Structure formats: C-alpha cells, structure tokens
Amino acid sequence: MIPILYESQYxxxxxxxxxxxxxxxxxxxxxxxxxxxxxxxxTLFIEHSVTFFLCALILSRIFYFGLHTDAYLPGFDLRTxxxxxxIWDQGFSFWGAFIGFLIALLYRxxxxxxxxxxxxxxxxxxxxxxxxxxxxxxxFGGYSYGRPTDLFWSVRYEVYxxxxxxPVHPVQLYALLFFIAVLVSKRWLSKKTxxxxxxxxxxxxxxxxxxxxxxxxxxxRGDDTLLIQGIRLSTFFYxxxxxxxxxxxxxxxxxxxxxxxxxxxxx
Amino acid sequence: MNPLKLLDxxxxxxxxxxxxxxxxxxxLILFIVLFVxxxxxxxxxxxxxxxxxxxxxxLLTFLRDQNIPYLGMRIWLVLxxxxxxxxxxxxxxxxxxxxxMKPAVEEQKQADKYLPxxxxxxxxxxxx
Numbered sequence: 585m586i587p588i589l590y591e592s593q594y595x596x597x598x599x600x601x602x603x604x605x606x607x608x609x610x611x612x613x614x615x616x617x618x619x620x621x622x623x624x625x626x627t628l629f630i631e632h633s634v635t636f637f638l639c640a641l642i643l644s645r646i647f648y649f650g651l652h653t654d655a656y657l658p659g660f661d662l663r664t665x666x667x668x669x670x671i672w673d674q675g676f677s678f679w680g681a682f683i684g685f686l687i688a689l690l691y692r693x694x695x696x697x698x699x700x701x702x703x704x705x706x707x708x709x710x711x712x713x714x715x716x717x718x719x720x721x722x723x724f725g726g727y728s729y730g731r732p733t734d735l736f737w738s739v740r741y742e743v744y745x746x747x748x749x750x751p752v753h754p755v756q757l758y759a760l761l762f763f764i765a766v767l768v769s770k771r772w773l774s775k776k777t778x779x780x781x782x783x784x785x786x787x788x789x790x791x792x793x794x795x796x797x798x799x800x801x802x803x804x805r806g807d808d809t810l811l812i813q814g815i816r817l818s819t820f821f822y823x824x825x826x827x828x829x830x831x832x833x834x835x836x837x838x839x840x841x842x843x844x845x846x847x848x849x850x851x
Numbered sequence: 852m853n854p855l856k857l858l859d860x861x862x863x864x865x866x867x868x869x870x871x872x873x874x875x876x877x878x879l880i881l882f883i884v885l886f887v888x889x890x891x892x893x894x895x896x897x898x899x900x901x902x903x904x905x906x907x908x909x910l911l912t913f914l915r916d917q918n919i920p921y922l923g924m925r926i927w928l929v930l931x932x933x934x935x936x937x938x939x940x941x942x943x944x945x946x947x948x949x950x951x952m953k954p955a956v957e958e959q960k961q962a963d964k965y966l967p968x969x970x971x972x973x974x975x976x977x978x979x
Contacts, residue, residue: 733917753917803919814866814920 586724587743601674603721611714618706624698632692639688640681645671647680651810651817678718679818682711701784708790709767716763723756730755731806748806755804762797766790779840788836791829795822863926870918878928882908897942904935 590597612633619626629636649656649668652675656667667673689707693700722728726743730753738751746752770789773780780786799822810817856862882905889901908931914922 731917731919735917800922803914803922804917 585726585739585741585743587726587745598674598725600721600725600727603717603724607714607717607721610717611710614710614713615707618709619703622702622706624702624706625696628692628696628698632688635692636685636688640685641671641676643684643687644676644678644681647677647683648675651677653810678715679821699783701787704787705783705785708787712763712767712790712794716760719756719759719763723754723760727807728756728805729753729807730758730804747808752806753804755801755806758804759798759801762801763794766793766797769793779837782836782840785833785836785840788829788833792826792833795826795829798822799826857929863929864924866920866924867918868915868923868925870916872915875912875916878908878912882912900938904931907931 586599588596589599589602615629616626619629645668656664656675689703690700693703719728723739726741726746729741729746729748732748732750733753734751735753737754739754740751741748770780770786773789780789799819802816802819802822805816812820885901886905886909889898889905892898892901908928911922911927911931915925915928917923
C-alpha cells in the first residue's frame with residue numbers, strides 16, 4: 585500500500601487526501617453538469633459553495649470527534665477544546681460532511697423555493713462517484729480497513745494506522761465494486777422502466793440500495809469505532825436509513841403501479 | 852451431525868458460529884448448480900426464484916465462512932431453506948389448483964367463442 589504519495593523535508597502528500605481532492609473536484613464537475621441538465625438554478629450551488637463546504641467541514645469534525653471520544657475526550661478541559669480545532673490531525677468523518685452538506689443544501693433550497701427532489705436526483709450520482717474515488721484513497725491509505733481473513737484476495741497492510749498485521753478484507757474495494765454495481769443497475773433499470781422519470785424516485789432507489797449495501801459492508805470492517813453490543817454504531821444508522829428509504833421506495837413503486845392501472849386517478 | 856441441534860436456539864443464533872463447517876462444500880456446489888441450471892429451466896417464475904435462492908445462499912455461505920458476526924448466524928441459512936420449501940409447496944399447490952381448473956377454463960373459452968365480441972375491445976385493437 586502507498587499511504588504517502590510524496591514526502592520531502594517540507595511537505596508530505598498523503599494518498600488518502602490526494603484521492604479526497606480528486607473526488608471533490610470530479611464530484612463538483614459532475615454535479616454542475618447534472619444540475620445543468622436537470623434545468624435547475626445551478627448557480628445557487630456555485631454561489632453558496634463556500635457555505636456548503638464550511639457546514640460539511642464543521643459537521644464532519646463534530647462527527648469524528650463524537651465517534652472517537654476515547655482519543656479526544658479523556659476528560660473535559662481546555663485541551664479538549666483545543667483538540668477540536670486542531671483539524672490538521674486529519675480527523676474527519678465522511679458521513680458528518682455529507683450530512684452537513686445536505687442540511688446546508690436543503691436549507692438553501694427551501695429558502696429559494698427550489699424543487700429539492702430534482703436537486704437530490706441530480707446530486708446523488710456525483711456523491712456515489714465521489715465515494716467510489718474516496719474508497720480507492722482509503723484502500724491505499726490504509727483507512728476503513730477490513731477484518732482479518734484468509735481469502736486469496738486479502739491484503740496485508742504494513743502501516744501504523746492498521747491494527748492488524750495479518751491479511752484483512754479489502755473492504756474498500758468491495759465498496760468500490762458495490763458503488764459501480766449500484767450505478768450500473770440504475771442505468772440498466774432506466775432502460776427497462778419509466779419509473780425513474782418521476783422526481784425523487786432515483787434518490788430513493790439509490791438511498792435504499794446504498795444504505796443496505798453499506799449496512800452489510802459494515803460487518804466486514806475491522807477498524808476501531810464506537811461499538812454498541814459489539815456492533816458498529818454506523819451499522820444502526822445504515823439499517824435505519826435502509827428501512828426508511830426502502831419504505832418510501834416501496835410506496836413510490838405502488839403509486840407508479842396504481843397510476844398505470846388507473847391512469848385517470850393520478851394527478 | 853445431529854439434526855436435533857437445529858431446534859436449539861442458542862445453536863441457531865450463535866453470533867460467532869465459527870468459520871469451519873462441514874457443509875461448506877455441499878452448500879457451495881448446490882447453490883452453484885442451482886444458479887447454472889436456472890438458465891435451463893422453462894418456467895420464468897421458477898427460474899428467477901432459483902437464481903434469487905442461489906445468490907442469497909452463496910452470499911450467506913460466504914458470510915458464514917468468514918465468520919461475520921450476526922450475518923453469519925446459522926439461522927439465516929435455515930430460514931433460506933425453509934423459505935425455499937414453503938415456495939415449493941405453494942408452487943405445487945398452485946399447479947394442482949390450475950390443473951383442476953383447466954377443464955372449467957377450457958369450457959368457458961369454448962362457450963365464449965360464440966358470444967359477440969365487445970365493441971370497445973375491437974376499437975382498442977384497431978388503435979394498436
């Protein structure tokens with residue numbers, strides 16, 4: 585693995601952050617392209633990008649802080665406050681950033697009276713692409729690694745941030761393959777049905793599938809985080825979101841079916 | 852192997868059942884054979900059920916082999932086989948029902964032949 589891409593006396597380029605930067609750039613480019621195609625006021629996205637970024641950064645830090653209380657909160661004193669602001673220790677949570685971005689975006693859409701479903705349908709694909717690129721970065725950097733295994737495709741890390749010296753599941757690559765499969769499946773289904781023409785349906789489809797897949801993948805993870813009854817905290821969140829989005833997806837499917845059988849009843 | 856163990860809840864719900872189990876290869880072969888043969892089965896419904904059963908089965912066998920907590924519990928494989936048996940019984944009953952109704956349906960079809968066709972239907976077919 586290559587946790588550090590380039591290192592000199594003054595600068596050190598970490599693979600994970602290089603991939604995060606690539607993910608952010610490609611995500612933003614793709615988002616603008618898709619928003620243009622969705623005929624929404626995409627200048628809103630560019631105008632408030634700094635606010636979105638700051639919200640994402642703050643929530644990301646708060647989430648990471650909350651999930652690693654053993655390291656950051658040994659006891660509450662001035663040092664704890666300082667620890668929170670010392671962001672150069674690279675402690676950020678992806679889901680914190682995602683939720684921060686989503687809250688800021690939805691608030692701005694609500695204020696501008698924009699159709700949120702159109703925005704979410706357009707933005708969810710760039711998010712998945714970004715997550716895919718990010719998972720390559722975590723694979724090379726030795727973050728979000730898997731549990732020990734003896735499978736022939738297992739990987740062995742020799743970096744300080746991986747606690748296992750034995751081969752582990754390349755869970756980041758499983759995630760990458762899963763993201764590709766989700767995107768391909770949606771493309772394939774779009775050709776077969778007109779279900780995705782209705783606003784919001786793509787979001788529910790992706791949300792249900794992604795949260796279910798990530799719920800399964802969480803069980804393969806071997807890195808440390810907050811555990812409840814031996815289960816990672818995020819597993820509960822994925823299970824909850826998976827059920828919630830599956831419920832809404834099911835409702836939308838039923839609505840689509842009933843509007844097909846009774847076309848005059850649908851408004 | 853003691854089949855009575857399957858009635859023991861602590862055995863079925865063991866969170867870490869261990870990665871070595873004697874039925875790994877039989878299960879793997881069964882699911883692969885089912886998946887491959889599903890492409891040669893005539894009725895579409897059965898073929899897709901066979902594919903679903905084998906894919907879920909392969910996934911559960913993998914989870915069990917990797918001793919993944921909770922997802923690798925024995926209960927999931929037992930439930931999968933119970934679901935397959937339940938589907939088999941339902942399908943067999945449905946087939947019997949259809950076979951019993953066949954003469955009546957044929958009779959109805961014969962009788963319908965002599966009835967005048969609905970005008971609305973004709974128009975629809977013309978539009979097509």
